[in-house]
Amino acid sequence: MDDLSLRHGGSVFAGLVGASQVLGLVSVVLTGVWMGHYRGGFAWDGSAHEFNLHPLCMVLGLIFLHGDAILVYRVFCNEAKKHVKLLHGIIHLLALIISIIGVVAVFDFHRAAKIPDMYSLHSWCGVATLIFFCLQWVLGLLFFLFPVASSWLRATYLPIHVFCGLTLLVMAIGTSLLGITEKLLFSITDTYSLFAPEGVLANMLGILLLFYGVLLVYLITREEYRRPPNPEEESLSVHFKNLTEGGVPTTP
Amino acid sequence: MDDLSLRHGGSVFAGLVGASQVLGLVSVVLTGVWMGHYRGGFAWDGSAHEFNLHPLCMVLGLIFLHGDAILVYRVFCNEAKKHVKLLHGIIHLLALIISIIGVVAVFDFHRAAKIPDMYSLHSWCGVATLIFFCLQWVLGLLFFLFPVASSWLRATYLPIHVFCGLTLLVMAIGTSLLGITEKLLFSITDTYSLFAPEGVLANMLGILLLFYGVLLVYLITREEYRRPPNPEEESLSVHFKNLTEGGVPTTP
Numbered sequence: 001m002d003d004l005s006l007r008h009g010g011s012v013f014a015g016l017v018g019a020s021q022v023l024g025l026v027s028v029v030l031t032g033v034w035m036g037h038y039r040g041g042f043a044w045d046g047s048a049h050e051f052n053l054h055p056l057c058m059v060l061g062l063i064f065l066h067g068d069a070i071l072v073y074r075v076f077c078n079e080a081k082k083h084v085k086l087l088h089g090i091i092h093l094l095a096l097i098i099s100i101i102g103v104v105a106v107f108d109f110h111r112a113a114k115i116p117d118m119y120s121l122h123s124w125c126g127v128a129t130l131i132f133f134c135l136q137w138v139l140g141l142l143f144f145l146f147p148v149a150s151s152w153l154r155a156t157y158l159p160i161h162v163f164c165g166l167t168l169l170v171m172a173i174g175t176s177l178l179g180i181t182e183k184l185l186f187s188i189t190d191t192y193s194l195f196a197p198e199g200v201l202a203n204m205l206g207i208l209l210l211f212y213g214v215l216l217v218y219l220i221t222r223e224e225y226r227r228p229p230n231p232e233e234e235s236l237s238v239h240f241k242n243l244t245e246g247g248v249p250t251t252p
Numbered sequence: 253m254d255d256l257s258l259r260h261g262g263s264v265f266a267g268l269v270g271a272s273q274v275l276g277l278v279s280v281v282l283t284g285v286w287m288g289h290y291r292g293g294f295a296w297d298g299s300a301h302e303f304n305l306h307p308l309c310m311v312l313g314l315i316f317l318h319g320d321a322i323l324v325y326r327v328f329c330n331e332a333k334k335h336v337k338l339l340h341g342i343i344h345l346l347a348l349i350i351s352i353i354g355v356v357a358v359f360d361f362h363r364a365a366k367i368p369d370m371y372s373l374h375s376w377c378g379v380a381t382l383i384f385f386c387l388q389w390v391l392g393l394l395f396f397l398f399p400v401a402s403s404w405l406r407a408t409y410l411p412i413h414v415f416c417g418l419t420l421l422v423m424a425i426g427t428s429l430l431g432i433t434e435k436l437l438f439s440i441t442d443t444y445s446l447f448a449p450e451g452v453l454a455n456m457l458g459i460l461l462l463f464y465g466v467l468l469v470y471l472i473t474r475e476e477y478r479r480p481p482n483p484e485e486e487s488l489s490v491h492f493k494n495l496t497e498g499g500v501p502t503t504p
Contacts, residue, residue, distance in 0.1 A: 115445065116445045116446070116447075119444060119445045119446075119447055119451065120433065120436075120444065120445075120455070121429060121432055121433050121436075121454070121455045121458045121459075122433065124455055124458070124459060125429070125458070125459075125462065159474075159475075163470065163473070167466055167469070170422060171462070173426075174425075174426040174429060174462075177373060177377070177426060177429075177430055178429055178430060178433050180373055181372065181373050181374065181430050181433050181434060181437075182433060182437065184372075184373075185433075185434065185437045185438075186437075192371060192372065193367065193368045193371045193372075194368070194371075195368075195371055199371065202373070203372070203373045203376055206373045206376070206377070207373075207376060207377075210377065210423070210426075214419055217419070218415060221415070221473075222411075223411075
């Protein structure tokens, strides 16, 4: 058994990560099936088909990719930290771009259909999540990828960055559940309470997203799954300022 | 500055706890105002007025009291642990009783109004939360208040108990946001998108609950706010089996 297996509780860790990926992927596929099969498919023409891109993009970007971007620190704990950090930032950037496309799609649809924006709790939570997600990405870039902050500032900001990242993932999942509820009550008003297949499928999607979130937060917060600190790597490679300031390295 | 102030970061901790109490109380009051003023008040007669007890009981029991039951470990960190543990269990029991009343109210209303049960994502999440909440309470009682489990088993279960407690609090808040969305789309279908005062008030309630949850999870997960271990107290008072097994005490 190698070091990785020992630190990660071996097969339990691998099993949980595998389960999270299955849950995330099935959630994305179910969203695609819901919007593709039950809601008529996708387009970029201001119609309801453009709206259909909204749930797909948000589940793919702000939930699945967001979660996986966080998870890379636990999965690739034997890789050079600067590579993992880059991967973390790149997946987050991809998540951000896809999420913005998803938000543009719904605003476009609202404008074409003359539906007011920003009146629902779903929209309030969603826009707040996206704004803080952008802010979190920019701050993460400045603090951890570019040598802007001092070592002390980085070490102070790190637990806040981790807490905010997980909070934003949970907020994204909560917001998507609100969106599922809204969409079902708008689209199948009369048959939702009769257990229409579309309603059951969308409810199951909500439950899968919930499981994905719980599993992700569990994997990230369990002490034994944390990336072990590597002072030598820290001082030599990524934290440029360490060389001049002799600051204490930080380990997400 | 006394020991408590030092460990808790002094006024910051006190300020955050105070803010959480204000958020929780204002949420309960806003729910009462929403149901009392906009939805016609409360009764126990199978009517919509009985339904109105549901949101009030759930916000009071499964969110505010649930959160405060968790928080006692951080607030009363200088009190004897057995007292804090008892308080934790008693507030949770109160939360459980109030939540069950709230759930009975909505099932009663559904039966009288011939509305199907358990079809919505809100109901799926809500019932799952309540079942796991009961299970968590019973397991907590067996593991930590009665000398059923060994010291090793208690120490192993403790982080799971803490993780599940916080997860259930977040699930309760997410479920309440789903309930708010459902209620608004059923009750003010045509005026919600026109920013009707009832809709804005209920959205604000959702945001306050969200803030309450974020603050609670922050206070519980910050390392410096944890109750410091006290081996002497552990071995002398609460964990009866320690005396015979010499197990390592556990500290939530």
